[in-house]
Structures are given as structure tokens and as C-alpha cells.
Amino acid sequence: MTTRPAPKRSGAAAPRAAKAAANAAVDARYADDLKLWVVLARAHAAVERHVSRDIAEHGLSIAEFGILELLYHKGPQLLGDIQRRILVSSGGITFLVDRLEAKGLVAREACPDDRRARFAVLTPAGRTMMKRIFPRHAAAVSRALSGLTRDERQAATRLLRTLGLAAAGESSPGTD
Amino acid sequence: MTTRPAPKRSGAAAPRAAKAAANAAVDARYADDLKLWVVLARAHAAVERHVSRDIAEHGLSIAEFGILELLYHKGPQLLGDIQRRILVSSGGITFLVDRLEAKGLVAREACPDDRRARFAVLTPAGRTMMKRIFPRHAAAVSRALSGLTRDERQAATRLLRTLGLAAAGESSPGTD
DNA sequence: GCATTATATCTCAGTACAGAGATTCTTATC
DNA sequence: GATAAGAATCTCTGTACTGAGATATAATGC
Numbered sequence: 001m002t003t004r005p006a007p008k009r010s011g012a013a014a015p016r017a018a019k020a021a022a023n024a025a026v027d028a029r030y031a032d033d034l035k036l037w038v039v040l041a042r043a044h045a046a047v048e049r050h051v052s053r054d055i056a057e058h059g060l061s062i063a064e065f066g067i068l069e070l071l072y073h074k075g076p077q078l079l080g081d082i083q084r085r086i087l088v089s090s091g092g093i094t095f096l097v098d099r100l101e102a103k104g105l106v107a108r109e110a111c112p113d114d115r116r117a118r119f120a121v122l123t124p125a126g127r128t129m130m131k132r133i134f135p136r137h138a139a140a141v142s143r144a145l146s147g148l149t150r151d152e153r154q155a156a157t158r159l160l161r162t163l164g165l166a167a168a169g170e171s172s173p174g175t176d
Numbered sequence: 177m178t179t180r181p182a183p184k185r186s187g188a189a190a191p192r193a194a195k196a197a198a199n200a201a202v203d204a205r206y207a208d209d210l211k212l213w214v215v216l217a218r219a220h221a222a223v224e225r226h227v228s229r230d231i232a233e234h235g236l237s238i239a240e241f242g243i244l245e246l247l248y249h250k251g252p253q254l255l256g257d258i259q260r261r262i263l264v265s266s267g268g269i270t271f272l273v274d275r276l277e278a279k280g281l282v283a284r285e286a287c288p289d290d291r292r293a294r295f296a297v298l299t300p301a302g303r304t305m306m307k308r309i310f311p312r313h314a315a316a317v318s319r320a321l322s323g324l325t326r327d328e329r330q331a332a333t334r335l336l337r338t339l340g341l342a343a344a345g346e347s348s349p350g351t352d
Numbered sequence: 353g354c355a356t357t358a359t360a361t362c363t364c365a366g367t368a369c370a371g372a373g374a375t376t377c378t379t380a381t382c
Numbered sequence: 383g384a385t386a387a388g389a390a391t392c393t394c395t396g397t398a399c400t401g402a403g404a405t406a407t408a409a410t411g412c
Binding site for chain 1: 208211212213218222226321330333335338340341343344
């Protein structure tokens with residue numbers, strides 16, 4: 001990660017106005033939407049970097065933490081339900097739970113009603129860890145979002161929920 | 177971590193129930209922020225899936241398309257500038273430009289002022305391709321965002337820009 | 353000019369998943 | 383209870399990246 005103010009060098013200046021004019025028709029039509037997609041991606045990346053750094057200090061990836069958080073708050077869950085909830089592939093959920101199991105934070109338990117299915121449950125060690133790191137994680141998330149006021153955060157939550165639901169539902173029914 | 181928001185804690189007599197209550201207090205305090213982080217991640221994932229599927233039909237990843245789009249609209253760029261713009265690692269930018277070069281869409285050119293640096297430029301084939309697929313891509317983005325009204329999209333753009341800039345600036349070097 | 357330090361890119365090993373198909377089990381029907 | 387369709391998980395291969403160090407060049411102080 002190098003981020004340094006570039007030394008003086010005649011910049012890669014391109015005749016912006018002319019180029020933009022050339023594609024003006026298309027650009028003008030969709031420019032606002034493209035802009036929204038860009039700022040959405042950047043906001044997500046920026047917040048994710050904060051969150052990820054916090055979580056990485058405990059040796060966990062975001063997806064791993066997502067599973068632990070789900071189990072911590074909602075109790076044991078079927079692997080398939082976790083998969084749909086945190087949006088990973090079927091192979092991904094096996095891989096993630098394997099790793100959490102290897103770390104001793106999660107265990108698999110049989111489902112009495114369906115022997116194909118397995119529950120993931122927090123081990124005592126996993127629960128202890130979440131108790132310890134969750135408040136700190138929540139604070140890190142809050143800090144990452146602190147660029148918005150309380151009202152703005154509420155407004156953003158509403159807009160993003162609407163956007164997410166619409167985009168998830170539209171012509172993309174399967175999460176797999 | 178300068179801001180350690182101490183959850184209010186009932187001072188004396190902390191049996192288990194009180195501790196659990198304290199946990200609940202922490203959870204409640206940050207619940208809204210965690211919710212915003214979740215809907216941000218989901219909205220991003222949902223929109224990205226649409227965009228990604230559109231781009232994949234042309235054999236490109238989102239990062240590759242991001243480079244092509246940057247070169248298409250802004251002209252030749254130094255690799256380091258592209259890297260900072262689309263947020264990939266130093267190894268990543270080499271890898272991505274290699275691949276675009278192998279596809280014949282991009283070429284490297286020497287920088288006359290700095291022989292360490294290289295420009296990436298669109299080849300004629302790359303420009304032709306972008307001319308062809310960009311409008312369609314823009315339409316796909318618009319469609320993915322169509323869950324919000326025009327006004328909502330404007331509001332979301334403003335909020336996400338503010339959020340992204342704040343999160344990127346805070347203890348994490350600027351991207352632009 | 354020459355050494356020193358900083359920067360731009362590249363190399364290489366490793367990580368985190370995605371996706372397709374295999375395996376194991378359930379449910380419905382005969 | 384045997385068979386077949388369907389479902390949940392696992393296995394395996396492939397892809398897109400990250401990050402630490404290597405190499406070449408530039409800028410600066412002597």
C-alpha cells in the first residue's frame with residue numbers, strides 16, 4: 001500500500017473536455033447512475049477496510065466474523081441458512097465453517113430432524129471470544145460511519161435497504 | 177481508537193444478569209450503525225452481482241472494466257495512478273494490465289519523464305470494444321439501481337460520497 | 353560525480369473465495 | 383422396502399486478487 005503524493009512529473013493530462021464531449025450523449029444519459037455505483041463501491045470499500053482491519057486483528061476474515069456474529073446473536077443455524085444469510089457459495093460455507101472449527105470457535109452438530117443438514121454452533125471459546133471482541137467491533141463500525149450524522153445514517157440505511165432489496169430481487173432470484 | 181465509548185454500566189452489584197444487560201446496552205447503542213453496515217454491504221453485493229454479470233459476458237472482471245473505463249474517459253494513465261483510483265494492490269495492477277495487454281485491449285507505454293513509470297493506454301481494439309459495450313454497461317447499472325427514484329438516487333449519491341470520503345480519509349490514506 | 357534514500361513497477365507465494373459435480377440423506381410413490 | 387426425485391453438504395479445481403520483497407530508476411545531499 002503506497003500512497004504518497006506523487007513527485008512532480010508532467011501529469012498524464014488528457015484533453016478531458018474534448019473526450020467527454022465525444023461521448024456526451026451516452027454519458028449524460030447515465031452519468032448520475034454511474035456516479036452512484038462508483039460512490040457505492042467506494043463507500044463500501046472504505047468502510048470495509050476499517051472493519052476488515054479491526055477483525056483481522058483477531059485473525060478472522062469478514063465472512064468468518066459474519067458467521068460468528070450470526071451464531072452469537074441468533075443461536076445455532078443450519079449451514080444452508082448461514083450461506084443464504086451471508087451470501088457465500090455452497091463451497092464457501094463449508095470452507096468457512098471448517099476453518100472456524102479448526103480454530104475451535106465453532107462446532108458442527110447433527111440436526112435431529114434431517115440427517116443431511118448440520119447446525120453450526122458457537123463453542124464456549126467462540127462465545128467467549130465474541131463477548132470480548134464484539135463491542136470493540138461495533139465501535140469500529142460506528143467510527144467508520146462517523147462521517148454521517150445520525151439523521152443521515154438513518155436516511156442512508158433506508159435508501160440502501162430499498163436499493164439492496166430491489167437489486168437482489170430483480171432478475172437475480174438465486175443467490176447461488 | 178481514541179474514542180472508546182464507554183457503555184453505561186450500573187456501578188455496583190454486577191451479577192450475571194447485569195452483565196448481560198450491559199451487553200444488551202452495547203448492542204442497542206450500536207445496532208443502528210451495524211444495520212447500516214449490513215445494508216451497505218448487501219446493497220453493494222446485489223448491485224455488484226448485476227454489474228459483474230453484465231461485464232462477465234464480455235470476458236472481463238469488474239476491475240478490468242474499471243481500468244478500461246478510466247482509460248476510455250480520461251486517456252492514458254500511469255499505473256500507479258490507476259492503482260490508487262481503482263483501489264487494488266501494487267501486484268494487482270501489474271496482473272490486471274498484463275491480462276488486458278494479453279487480450280490486446282491495453283498497451284504499456286514508457287513515460288518520457290520517469291523511466292520507472294509506465295503509462296497504460298487503450299489500444300484501438302480496446303477503444304472499439306469500449307465504444308461497443310459501454311452504453312450497454314451503463315444501461316445495466318441503471319437497471320440495477322432502478323429500485324430507487326431519481327430523487328432517492330441523488331440523495332443516496334450525496335450520502336455515500338460523504339460517507340466514503342470520511343471513511344477513506346480517516347486513518348486510512350486518501351484515494352484521491 | 354557518488355552514495356543514500358525514496359518511488360514505480362514487477363515477481364512470487366499465499367488467501368479467499370466461486371462454481372460444478374459428487375455424496376449422503378429425505379420424501380414420495382409404488 | 384425399493385426406487386426415484388430432490389435437497390444439504392462436501393470435494394475439488396480455478397480465479398482474482400493481496401502483500402511482502404526484488405529490481406530499476408529518480409531525487410537529494412555530500
